[in-house]
Amino acid sequence: MKQLLIEETTSTNTLLKEHPDLIGPMTMAIALRQTSGRGQRGNFWESEAGKNLTFSFHFKPEGTAPAEQFAISEAVALAIAETLSAYGIEARVKWPNDIYAGDRKICGILIEHSLFGKEITRSIVGIGLNVNQREFRSDAPNPVSMWHLTGRKHDIESLAMTLGERLEKNLGIITTKEGKETTHRNYLGSLYRGDGLPYRYREASSGEEFMGIIRDVEPSGHILIEKESGTTGRYAFKEIVFI
Numbered sequence: 332m333k334q335l336l337i338e339e340t341t342s343t344n345t346l347l348k349e350h351p352d353l354i355g356p357m358t359m360a361i362a363l364r365q366t367s368g369r370g371q372r373g374n375f376w377e378s379e380a381g382k383n384l385t386f387s388f389h390f391k392p393e394g395t396a397p398a399e400q401f402a403i404s405e406a407v408a409l410a411i412a413e414t415l416s417a418y419g420i421e422a423r424v425k426w427p428n429d430i431y432a433g434d435r436k437i438c439g440i441l442i443e444h445s446l447f448g449k450e451i452t453r454s455i456v457g458i459g460l461n462v463n464q465r466e467f468r469s470d471a472p473n474p475v476s477m478w479h480l481t482g483r484k485h486d487i488e489s490l491a492m493t494l495g496e497r498l499e500k501n502l503g504i505i506t507t508k509e510g511k512e513t514t515h516r517n518y519l520g521s522l523y524r525g526d527g528l529p530y531r532y533r534e535a536s537s538g539e540e541f542m543g544i545i546r547d548v549e550p551s552g553h554i555l556i557e558k559e560s561g562t563t564g565r566y567a568f569k570e571i572v573f574i
């Protein structure tokens with residue numbers, strides 16, 4: 332795997348998108364500082380320079396059609412949870428792909444696919460993992476870092492190595508049908524609120540609040556939540572709020 336260590340850039344996702352010349356088949360671009368780190372929904376991603384692991388990973392997904400692209404999210408989220416577990420941190424995946432420790436967010440993922448016909452031609456997976464940052468200033472809900480959870484500083488380079496290896500391994504697994512199935516089972520087993528108990532949700536369109544149980548996540552990424560009434564709601568990202 333090709334690794335690039337960059338002192339400063341706007342956003343590692345943008346850098347890889349705009350500079351195909353930098354890209355090998357599997358490339359990891361790590362930045363010490365991002366001047367306009369991007370989060371989901373157009374949000375800014377807060378990360379103090381040199382304190383966290385902020386990088387993007389470029390690869391060409393083999394054997395994954397656009398309709399099953401959520402397998403990539405699952406493989407990536409599991410790679411992060413597994414890496415954190417190796418550091419003694421129990422992390423869960425908040426659907427679709429936020430990584431939580433308890434009720435606090437430790438890592439965010441921004442995946443951008445390029446599609447051509449029935450193929451994903453390339454994927455850029457951006458990961459922001461809070462490592463040694465102690466104070467967060469933005470209005471991001473409940474951020475937490477590895478430092479908060481373990482009470483010590485962590486070496487960012489060796490963390491990047493461990494996570495890079497897990498990503499490579501997990502993305503290799505989903506190239507087969509069986510691998511996708513195993514990954515999906517593991518993803519469901521790692522879900523925040525995935526313990527089969529009812530939790531409170533709000534439907535964004537109707538404003539309706541209800542207690543529901545997460546039943547599954549489809550290959551497209553839609554989540555299925557069974558309501559107390561017995562009906563099952565199917566939601567895309569942004570259509571349902573966890574409360």
Ligand code: BTN
Pocket residue numbers: 341342343344345365367368369370371372374376385386387429438439440441457458459460
């Ligand atoms: C989120 O909002 O949860 C997603 C955050 C993703 C942040 C990472 S940091 C490295 C990469 N470059 C970016 O600009 N964003 C992603």
